[in-house]
Amino acid sequence: xxxxxxxxxxxxxxxxxxxxxxxxxxxxxxxxxxxxxxxxxxxxxxxxxxxxxxxxxxxxxxxxxxxxxxxxxxxxxxxxxxxxxxxxxxxxxxxxxxxxxxxxxxxxxxx
Amino acid sequence: xxxxxxxxxxxxxxxxxxxxxxxxxxxxxxxxxxxxxxxxxxxxxxxxxxxxxxxxxxxxxxxxxxxxxxxxxxxxxxxxxxxxxxxxxxxxxxxxxxxxxxxxxxxxxxxxx
Numbered sequence: 001x002x003x004x005x006x007x008x009x010x011x012x013x014x015x016x017x018x019x020x021x022x023x024x025x026x027x028x029x030x031x032x033x034x035x036x037x038x039x040x041x042x043x044x045x046x047x048x049x050x051x052x053x054x055x056x057x058x059x060x061x062x063x064x065x066x067x068x069x070x071x072x073x074x075x076x077x078x079x080x081x082x083x084x085x086x087x088x089x090x091x092x093x094x095x096x097x098x099x100x101x102x103x104x105x106x107x108x109x110x111x
Numbered sequence: 112x113x114x115x116x117x118x119x120x121x122x123x124x125x126x127x128x129x130x131x132x133x134x135x136x137x138x139x140x141x142x143x144x145x146x147x148x149x150x151x152x153x154x155x156x157x158x159x160x161x162x163x164x165x166x167x168x169x170x171x172x173x174x175x176x177x178x179x180x181x182x183x184x185x186x187x188x189x190x191x192x193x194x195x196x197x198x199x200x201x202x203x204x205x206x207x208x209x210x211x212x213x214x215x216x217x218x219x220x221x222x223x224x
Binding site: 006009030031033035041042043044045048050088090096097098099100101102103104 | 142144146151152153154155156159161167169170201203205207209210211212213214215216217218
């Protein structure tokens with residue numbers, strides 16, 4: 001059964017700084033997702049990563065996948081206040097459509 | 112755009128009541144899911160469905176059941192609500208395909224008194 005560990009749980013950072021959120025998973029997964037959730041809102045899909053070495057970028061966010069290390073990262077470049085949210089990674093269980101979510105990283109960007 | 116609609120944003124029920132949470136999607140997706148979200152625990156899968164009248168247990172199915180009579184609608188049922196089922200409930204849908212994420216509804220915040 002796939003397990004997903006995400007860290008840190010909380011992250012407070014200043015505008016303009018760079019930081020990385022880490023997502024480790026326990027067994028083979030053929031897809032890794034990143035989602036964003038704003039307070040009181042639903043989850044918004046950010047990235048779908050399919051293969052080893054996959055890298056996707058959208059604005060100040062970049063996600064990557066290392067299937068050998070069973071690690072995905074979400075890198076934030078030159079953070080701005082609008083990026084304050086909770087970020088979740090989720091791995092797809094091999095052989096079915098189930099997703100296993102990490103516990104989320106609550107990111108707060110301080111002006 | 113995919114639209115996943117949950118029938119209530121907020122719901123308050125009493126212990127022992129039978130509770131129905133409804134979810135409708137408008138994109139003809141095959142797959143539908145029910146999660147609960149609790150602080151510090153992330154999202155946990157309750158039940159999912161690949162097709163009409165088909166259901167599979169997720170990670171925490173105890174105390175819940177589901178119904179999928181039509182492709183677009185997936186209902187979550189709390190047979191006899193208990194206080195430990197107070198939570199945020201999220202419905203999602205997806206279609207098969209490697210690039211396809213699950214699309215989520217706005218959630219129902221359910222309080223059991």
